[in-house]
Amino acid sequence: DIQMTQSPSAMSASVGDRVTITCRASQGVTTYLAWFQQKPGKVPKRLIYAASRLQSGVPSRFSGSGSGTEFTLTISSLQPEDFATYYCLQHGNHPFTFGPGTKVDI
């Protein structure tokens, strides 16, 4: 099974900061990698699919990059509504696996 790791596991940031979250897969998943944002009590929301494609309606300050085993999610200028937990998900090989999450707070 493919193991997903994320770093950092948690971070404190300020409005306007540039934030980068890294996701690593134990085996290559090409670009079958998605990023989700989840706020407390809410359903996960897909931000990025195919490693770098922006979900329609998601602000352009979010971007994704990478392929194979290393991926990044970048928020270019953190906004108040971006404080949340972020998860990566690989769906290149079964079983699919989520990363453990990165909590971004103030």
Next chain:
Amino acid sequence: EAQLVESGGGLVQPGRSLRISCAGSGFAFGDYAINWVRQAPGKGLEWLGFIRTQPYGATTDYAASVKGRFTIFRDDSKSIAYLQMNSLKSEDTANYFCSRYSLSDILFTFDNWGQGTLVTVSS
């Protein structure tokens, strides 16, 4: 508008079984695989399993943590996918979500989720 709605959650005793449902509307349900994902209280997301479409034999894959206890099946005539959970344990307590997955277009993978149904395993 595509929509998924889970139902059937509730309180169940350890060792018992429960079946939860995922009903789709606003899209061609039979054209999509369906994933089940859960989230225990205060924990991260855990992918549980997946059922392909009928052209792919409606075959399934599961996470090791639930393989042999959980079964996914679907009734496309009703646009419903099911998660049959047997021999439930306290650690199965979680909010259970379903999400659609296109086998032919990566745009439509995990793009739509239900609101979740809470399963509590306790005596």
